[in-house]
Amino acid sequence: MDCVFCGIANGTVPARLLHEGERVLAFADLNPQAPTHILIIPRAHYASIQDVPAAEFGIIGELTAVAQDLARARGIWPAGYRLVVNAGPDGGQTVGHLHVHLLAGRQMTWPPG
Numbered sequence: 849m850d851c852v853f854c855g856i857a858n859g860t861v862p863a864r865l866l867h868e869g870e871r872v873l874a875f876a877d878l879n880p881q882a883p884t885h886i887l888i889i890p891r892a893h894y895a896s897i898q899d900v901p902a903a904e905f906g907i908i909g910e911l912t913a914v915a916q917d918l919a920r921a922r923g924i925w926p927a928g929y930r931l932v933v934n935a936g937p938d939g940g941q942t943v944g945h946l947h948v949h950l951l952a953g954r955q956m957t958w959p960p961g
Contacts, residue, residue, distance in 0.1 A: 853945035857891040871907065872914050874950075883953025884924060888914050894946040896935045911948045924952040932960070 855861030857873055866886055867874035877885040890907045894900050900907060912931070919925045929952035934941035 851893060851943075851945050853887075853889050853943055853947060854893050857889065867914050867918060869910075869914065872910050874914055874918060877949070881949075882951040882956075884922060884929070884951065886915075886918055886950040888918075888948040888950060890946055895944045896941055897933050897946055898935050900946065907946075911946075915948060915950045918950060919952065922952075928952070928956075930956045930960075 852861055856863045856875060863873075863875040865873060865875050867888070871891055872888060873891060874886050874888040877887050888911050890911065892904075892907070894907075897908070915929075915931055916925075919929050929950060932949040932951065933947075934949075
């Protein structure tokens with residue numbers, strides 16, 4: 849498998865890690881869309897959120913918990929932030945590995961996209 853996020857998870861692709869847990873990693877996005885733009889991924893490979901089996905939905909909660917911890921640690925909790933999960937090409941997903949975007953540091957507009 850040729851997945852850049854799997855490479856980050858197994859240490860063969862360098863990344864500026866901001867969180868390293870047993871099942872979840874977080875790192876700075878190389879193409880930030882906000883002053884704070886962090887990607888949060890499971891170590892296990894799921895092509896998208898659509899591919900997470902119901903029995904493994906706990907990983908989605910872990911991704912969200914890491915996002916909350918990072919928001920608190922970086923002082924962006926009170927002002928607010930956006931979590932984004934893109935699914936498939938029409939949803940804007942460009943890397944075929946489940947990931948959550950944590951975006952903050954500017955006013956987020958609505959509707960997104």
